[in-house]
Amino acid sequence: MKWLVFALLGVGVPLAGQAAQIAAVGVENQYADVIAQIGGPYVQVTAIETDPNTDPHSFEISPRIAEQIAGCGLIVENGLGYDDWADKMLAAAPDPSRKVINVQALLGLPDDTPNPHLWYDPKTMPVVAKAVAAGLAALDPSNARYFMAHAAAFDAALKPWFFAIKSFKAGFPGTPVAVTEPVGDDMLQAAGTDIKTPFTLQAAIMNGTDPSPQDVTTQNALFTGHAVKIFVYNQQVTDPLTQSFLALAQAQSIPVVGVDETMPAGYQYQSWMLAEVNALRAALVSGKSTRSLP
Amino acid sequence: MLGFFTSSPVQTALAVSAGAAIVSAVIGVFTIIRGQSFAGHALADISSAGGAAAYLVGVSPMLGFLGVAVIGAGALEVLGVKRAAERDLVTGIVLGAGLGLTALLLYFDVTARSTTGAAVSVMFGSMFAIPPAIVVPALLIGAGAVGATGLIYRPLLLCAAAPELAAVAGVSPRLIGFLHLLILALAVTLSAMTVGAILSTALLIGPAAAALRLTRQAGAAIALAAGIGLVSAWGGIALAYESYGWTPGRTWPVSFFIVTIVFAFYLLSGLRARAA
Numbered sequence: 001m002k003w004l005v006f007a008l009l010g011v012g013v014p015l016a017g018q019a020a021q022i023a024a025v026g027v028e029n030q031y032a033d034v035i036a037q038i039g040g041p042y043v044q045v046t047a048i049e050t051d052p053n054t055d056p057h058s059f060e061i062s063p064r065i066a067e068q069i070a071g072c073g074l075i076v077e078n079g080l081g082y083d084d085w086a087d088k089m090l091a092a093a094p095d096p097s098r099k100v101i102n103v104q105a106l107l108g109l110p111d112d113t114p115n116p117h118l119w120y121d122p123k124t125m126p127v128v129a130k131a132v133a134a135g136l137a138a139l140d141p142s143n144a145r146y147f148m149a150h151a152a153a154f155d156a157a158l159k160p161w162f163f164a165i166k167s168f169k170a171g172f173p174g175t176p177v178a179v180t181e182p183v184g185d186d187m188l189q190a191a192g193t194d195i196k197t198p199f200t201l202q203a204a205i206m207n208g209t210d211p212s213p214q215d216v217t218t219q220n221a222l223f224t225g226h227a228v229k230i231f232v233y234n235q236q237v238t239d240p241l242t243q244s245f246l247a248l249a250q251a252q253s254i255p256v257v258g259v260d261e262t263m264p265a266g267y268q269y270q271s272w273m274l275a276e277v278n279a280l281r282a283a284l285v286s287g288k289s290t291r292s293l294p
Numbered sequence: 295m296l297g298f299f300t301s302s303p304v305q306t307a308l309a310v311s312a313g314a315a316i317v318s319a320v321i322g323v324f325t326i327i328r329g330q331s332f333a334g335h336a337l338a339d340i341s342s343a344g345g346a347a348a349y350l351v352g353v354s355p356m357l358g359f360l361g362v363a364v365i366g367a368g369a370l371e372v373l374g375v376k377r378a379a380e381r382d383l384v385t386g387i388v389l390g391a392g393l394g395l396t397a398l399l400l401y402f403d404v405t406a407r408s409t410t411g412a413a414v415s416v417m418f419g420s421m422f423a424i425p426p427a428i429v430v431p432a433l434l435i436g437a438g439a440v441g442a443t444g445l446i447y448r449p450l451l452l453c454a455a456a457p458e459l460a461a462v463a464g465v466s467p468r469l470i471g472f473l474h475l476l477i478l479a480l481a482v483t484l485s486a487m488t489v490g491a492i493l494s495t496a497l498l499i500g501p502a503a504a505a506l507r508l509t510r511q512a513g514a515a516i517a518l519a520a521g522i523g524l525v526s527a528w529g530g531i532a533l534a535y536e537s538y539g540w541t542p543g544r545t546w547p548v549s550f551f552i553v554t555i556v557f558a559f560y561l562l563s564g565l566r567a568r569a570a
Contacts, residue, residue: 059405200543208411212545213303213422214538220302239411240355241423 022139024074027083030119030263030272031076031103031128037157037268038132038150042143046072049083049262061085072098074135076128079104080116099135106131114182114199117261121186122162125269129154157270164277165191172284178219178228178249180242181205184259184276188232191277196222205234205242216241223248230254230283235292236261255283258292267293298535303422307488307531307548309429311421313436314484315497315523320443321481322502323516324474327454331499333370333475336385338482338494340366340392345416345491346399355416356428359486360435363479366392371472396491419490419549421531432484439480446473451512488527489549497523500556504563526555 021044026032032047039045046068049059069075069086070093077086079102090100103118104111106127118124133151137144169192177193179185182202188195201215222228223245231249233242235258249256257279263272272293279290298304325334341363348358366388373384396416403412414420443450452460453470460467478498485494505519530552537546 198543204544205411208414210414210420210545210547211303211422212538212543213301213307213535214297214545215543216303216422217297217301239415239420239423240425241420244425 022074022136023068023072024136025069025072025076027075027077027086028119028262030269031078033263033269034125034129034154035074035076035132035136037154038129038147039136040146040150042140042146043074043136048086051262059083059085061089065089066092069093070095073139074099074101074132076101076103076132078102078116078118080109080111080113080118082116097139099139101128101131101135103128114203115185117183117186119269120184120259120273122158122165122190122273124186125158126155154270157268158273161270161274161277164274164281168192168277168281172281175230175284176222176228177230177232178222178245178254179232179234180245181234181237183234183237183261184232187273187276188280191280193230193280196228205239206237208239211241219245220248223252223254226252226254228254230280231256232280233258233291234261235259250289253287255287256289256291257283258290260293264293298532301535302426303424304531304535306424306426306429307421308528310424310432310484311488311527311531311552312524313433314481314488315501315527316520317436317439317481318485318494318497319501319505319519319523320440320516321474321477322498322500323506323512323519324443324450324454325478325498326502326506327451327512328471328474330474330478331495332382333385334478334482334498335495336389336392337363337366337370337475337478338486338491338498339389339396341479341482341486341494342416342491343392343395343399345486346396346403346412349403349412349416350399354425354428356432356435356483356487359491360479360483362392363482363486364476367472367475367479371475415490416486417490417492418547419486419488419493421488421548422534422545424487428487432487435480436484439477439484442473442477442480446470450474455512489552493549493553496553496556497527500553500560501526504556504559507560507563508566522556522559526552526559529555 021042022039024035024039024043024045026035026045026047027049029047029050032045035043036045048065066089069089077083103124107124129151133147136147173192175193176196177188179195179197179202185195197219198215201211201219204211231254233246233256246256259276263269275293282288282290325331341359344358344362345355348355369388370385400413449460449465449470452463452465453467457467481498482494485497489497501519501522504522505515508518509515530548533551534545534548
């Protein structure tokens with residue numbers, strides 16, 4: 001019954017053409033998705049980092065994006081240097097009523113946190129969802145109950161992912177894996193895997209600096225010695241070195257699971273994360289490679 | 295130290311850098327005698343456009359460096375001017391246009407394709423990230439460059455040292471000049487792969503300049519320059535490998551070490567030359 005009421009509200013309000021929608025920005029499209037799921041018809045969401053073929057670490061700003069950020073009522077940014085440019089845009093267009101949700105600050109993480117890919121951590125989005133609901137409620141108090149209820153629904157929809165992580169951890173404890181770059185590390189750790197790739201190599205690939213030969217040798221040996229069962233490959237941060245790792249893993253018949261910096265098309269945050277864990281499981285159970293999510 | 299020789303990225307780096315150092319040193323001696331150091335530098339910088347383009351279309355950067363270096367050599371030849379002052383001017387203008395193109399292509403690399411670090415790799419080299427499959431084609435390019443130099447050794451030297459005599463002897467200075475630029479393009483391709491497009495000059499000019507301060511005999515200078523280049527390249531790789539322990543888990547850029555050793559050789563050769 002409750003759902004029916006929400007559904008009716010959801011359809012009814014925009015048709016009635018009442019209160020203006022809140023303009024919101026999710027700097028990365030996974031955050032935009034969370035805002036959209038919670039704000040429903042009362043929010044007009046724009047995602048900035050959406051292109052799966054580019055590397056968000058080396059993003060360039062356009063005047064149109066500056067305008068969108070300057071005009072928004074609520075924005076979710078990742079922090080940890082991942083989207084510093086958004087802070088500059090916000091500082092250039094001050095607006096005391098704007099709700100700025102910096103996920104790093106929200107989680108209380110220090111600036112020297114090595115892995116900025118916070119959205120792969122199962123603990124992150126419930127906190128973000130709560131903050132988004134509170135921010136939207138402050139901007140549009142008449143729909144506060146709607147936002148709170150949808151934040152709860154968002155959390156409920158995360159359950160299958162949490163369950164998949166838990167059962168992976170229980171079924172395949174300490175699974176040794178190799179990675180290119182740290183994008184999926186938080187999820188891999190939650191799933192109890194043992195990430196064998198040296199973090200210095202992951203950082204070099206993430207930052208586009210010269211890798212050390214010692215680390216490259218270590219990584220190559222992981223594949224040739226079959227010391228890992230899965231190779232987790234970031235498809236958005238690639239170079240000739242990551243491609244050589246990919247070729248080596250494939251030559252050694254080590255299943256590859258692709259991960260992304262931003263949410264691929266056709267997914268919501270929850271279904272995306274669940275698909276990643278399912279791909280890890282398929283890699284272990286049947287040796288199936290999922291280079292990119294279908 | 296055993297790990298150094300068994301490490302596959304080190305082996306690849308040793309092989310490719312040896313080719314780059316030797317070829318650059320050999321052709322560098324002629325480049326200095328001909329007074330074309332600036333052209334060599336320009337050609338190297340321009341080749342960065344090819345490296346950037348290669349990332350964009352997804353082929354080996356070596357093909358990109360090679361293609362644009364050869365086109366650049368052709369452009370310098372077509373625009374070729376005899377008077378030195380004017381030649382520098384034309385070279386500078388071609389250089390500016392080439393680097394402008396590089397800026398555009400690198401922008402596309404990072405915004406339209408997931409090529410992290412393309413700018414650093416193209417400009418300053420990522421020697422420990424060179425795929426092992428590059429070794430054979432790289433060494434073939436190197437052998438081609440040295441072989442071609444050997445074939446036209448006498449006319450090349452004659453044109454460099456005494457262009458008037460060369461014309462009398464029936465050698466076309468223009469043809470030889472163009473062949474020199476072509477071989478230069480091959481050398482630049484290899485050194486751009488190792489120390490990056492911007493730093494290629496160091497391998498091209500540095501060892502040859504140091505050698506020419508120690509001996510005025512062309513053959514001896516070539517051998518000496520090749521030796522200095524090789525020691526610099528391999529010494530740089532060894533130091534970069536060692537630097538793993540200096541700042542835990544991070545190796546310092548190998549290009550820095552190579553260029554620094556080349557510079558040290560140049561300074562030392564000055565002391566030696568003055569003493570002699």
